[in-house]
């Protein structure tokens with residue numbers, strides 16, 4: 001398996017992989033063989049996976065798709081990488097993404113865009129674009145991604161595969177290159193909800209090295225046990241004549257706004273009808289601050305990014321300018337050379353909204369809006385519905401290069417994913433149809449649940465798939 005996945009990854013022209021090292025991969029594969037031979041194979045023994053290049057790895061470089069870290073190799077493995085390795089998964093390499101996970105089309109990588117396997121002239125979505133493309137193209141069985149404001153769900157949707165962002169705090173951020181720490185959460189991308197269950201089961205769990213890792217998550221046994229148990233319970237509850245009888249699906253009217261393309265709207269409608277035919281009940285709900293999630297997120301995420309990215313100062317690690325006068329110039333030159341335009345833009349925005357005199361007007365206001373958005377979701381779950389469904393993206397994948405001169409156009413397309421991230425809720429994307437002029441581009445259905453409802457979401461998705 002490892003050999004054929006390596007060969008496929010090396011032959012691929014999608015630009016999904018940034019670093020491949022056959023020796024490292026085959027070392028892991030031999031270890032998996034030994035475990036198999038010894039008769040104590042762990043759950044993912046020998047399964048070919050790959051990691052988004054924001055998870056640090058011993059051996060393979062970790063660049064976060066930035067020139068800043070072009071030559072960086074970590075002395076340790078991220079928690080997610082370690083857990084998957086312990087479970088026997090074999091890593092085929094590191095996957096392309098938007099620089100520091102900032103973007104939604106994978107066009108902000110310093111190492112070139114990733115091509116959508118369905119049509120190479122189109123973006124795969126981002127920021128975990130390499131992850132979704134590698135799974136969609138069948139190069140690996142599954143991949144890791146990270147989602148700060150949609151980066152697991154969007155590429156999964158645009159590449160026709162499945163992805164889940166768990167409740168914030170479920171998966172350890174230890175060893176994940178930081179973007180917006182109060183939002184960053186890792187999640188798996190694979191073909192089917194059942195695969196996601198296997199992966200999330202391994203990836204999740206309390207980690208004292210991440211200060212926002214949830215202890216409750218480890219609960220009686222561990223987080224992973226909880227997700228699997230909830231999945232099984234949710235499936236068992238679905239044994240009446242109509243498997244999803246009584247499930248109340250909230251459909252936010254704000255998600256069906258003027259910006260939603262008609263092919264996406266039709267595919268979502270068709271999916272909702274399938275759920276109704278399985279016994280679910282559709283309830284129209286309101287998430288009145290949906291539009292405000294864009295300005296709130298694009299204040300908070302850049303603010304946290306500007307702080308997190310201060311560590312790239314040209315001194316400790318990362319790119320250092322070849323020529324400079326004094327220390328200050330060394331840092332400023334290293335940073336302007338190492339960071340790409342979108343990252344610099346976010347640092348400028350973030351520094352501005354945190355600065356004296358603007359902090360109250362922007363950052364504090366955004367935090368208030370964030371709380372209101374989270375409350376809107378809580379009222380919906382308390383009063384109206386069990387889960388929420390809607391689109392992931394307003395349109396199918398766009399052609400590569402389209403918004404090059406208009407970066408904030410991409411920001412607006414995050415409207416259906418940002419609120420969930422601001423609230424820290426779990427959400428997933430599953431394929432639900434094709435759209436675009438040639439009807440060859442995938443569309444994703446978003447399923448959103450209350451905190452710790454991953455198992456239920458996966459069981460509902462499993463019924464649909």
Ligand code: GLN
Pocket residue numbers: 101102103104126127146147148149150151152179301414
């Ligand atoms: N598109 C959003 C952004 O650019 C979200 C990215 C992400 O989730 N990493 O910030």
